[in-house]
Amino acid sequence: IQLTQSPSFLSASVGDRVTITCRASQGIRNSLAWYQGKPGKAPKLLIYGASSLPSGVPSRFSGSGSGTDFTLTISSLQPEDFATYYCQQLDTYPLTFGGGTKVELK
Amino acid sequence: QVQLVQSGAGMRKPGASVKVSCKASGYTFGAYYMHWVRQAPGQGLEWMGEINPTSGSTSYAQNFQGRITVTRDTSTSIVYMELSSLRFEDTAIYYCARVVGPGAPGLGFWGQGTLVTVSS
Numbered sequence: 001i002q003l004t005q006s007p008s009f010l011s012a013s014v015g016d017r018v019t020i021t022c023r024a025s026q027g028i029r030n031s032l033a034w035y036q037g038k039p040g041k042a043p044k045l046l047i048y049g050a051s052s053l054p055s056g057v058p059s060r061f062s063g064s065g066s067g068t069d070f071t072l073t074i075s076s077l078q079p080e081d082f083a084t085y086y087c088q089q090l091d092t093y094p095l096t097f098g099g100g101t102k103v104e105l106k
Numbered sequence: 107q108v109q110l111v112q113s114g115a116g117m118r119k120p121g122a123s124v125k126v127s128c129k130a131s132g133y134t135f136g137a138y139y140m141h142w143v144r145q146a147p148g149q150g151l152e153w154m155g156e157i158n159p160t161s162g163s164t165s166y167a168q169n170f171q172g173r174i175t176v177t178r179d180t181s182t183s184i185v186y187m188e189l190s191s192l193r194f195e196d197t198a199i200y201y202c203a204r205v206v207g208p209g210a211p212g213l214g215f216w217g218q219g220t221l222v223t224v225s226s
Contacts, residue, residue: 033212035151042201042219043143043151048212086151090211094167095141095153 001025001089003098011106018074020101022087027067031091034063034072037084037100046085047072077103108132110202110217117223123190126220128202135183136160138204141213142176142187146198154200157185192224 002025012018022032030050035043045054047063050070060075074081082105087098113127128140142154155166157176164176175188185202199219206214 031211035213037145037151042203042216043213045206045212045214048206048210048214052210052212054206054212054214084150088151088153088213090205093165095156097143097151097153100150 001028001092001096003087003089003096005085005087005098005101008099008101010101010103012077012103013106014077014079016077018077018081018103020072020085020087020103022065022070022072022098024068024070024089026092028089028091030066031089032063032065032070033088033090034061035086035088036081037086043086108204108215110204110215112200112202112217112220115221115223117225118192119226120192120194120224122192122224123188124192124222125186125188126200126202126222128185128187128217130183130185130204135180137208140176140178140185141203141205142174143201143203143213144198145201146195149198152198154187159185189222192222194224196222197224198222 004023032050034047037043046061051063062073064071084100084102086100109131111129136159139156141156157164159178173190178185201219202217203213204215
């Protein structure tokens with residue numbers, strides 16, 4: 001299953017509302033996760049099961065979608081949120097990641 | 107608390123093999139599959155494979171079929187990932203990871219990563 005993220009790059013300012021989309025090449029129910037990646041650190045899980053927030057993840061992060069179309073929203077971008085974001089499907093083997101969305105400071 | 111502690115960085119020549127370990131603690135080892143994910147310099151995340159620690163059954167990504175072997179030692183709660191016939195493009199940070207919880211699709215616990223450098 002291929003995951004297509006858009007956009008690949010995004011320039012935004014602190015306080016902006018940011019939306020990243022992930023489209024699956026076939027239906028994956030709600031078996032989608034979102035991660036935040038920063039250089040030199042292990043990826044951090046932000047959303048699992050398409051819309052569930054793990055303990056400790058700020059509530060400004062939210063996820064939605066089911067089937068083939070999914071969205072990660074950051075309601076008010078904070079300085080620590082400038083990073084690369086990846087979606088991953090865990091519905092069908094082999095598990096796959098999207099290509100990533102780099103969020104940069106405008 | 108859940109911890110995944112990986113072995114240290116290594117350098118190998120092209121054609122050689124590397125074996126990375128991941129020691130799990132803080133939970134019942136057999137309760138969760140262990141996944142392997144890698145990230146090459148400047149590239150995205152790539153899922154490599156997984157193992158069922160209870161049965162030892164594995165599933166691998168097509169890109170690595172024939173070169174990857176994931177095993178486990180239940181007596182020490184360690185999972186191993188061996189990659190053979192290394193190429194320069196296998197230079198990457200390799201991570202082990204576990205889902206966040208039962209029926210929760212998402213890798214919520216990660217090792218610290220192991221840098222493998224393939225260089226002649």
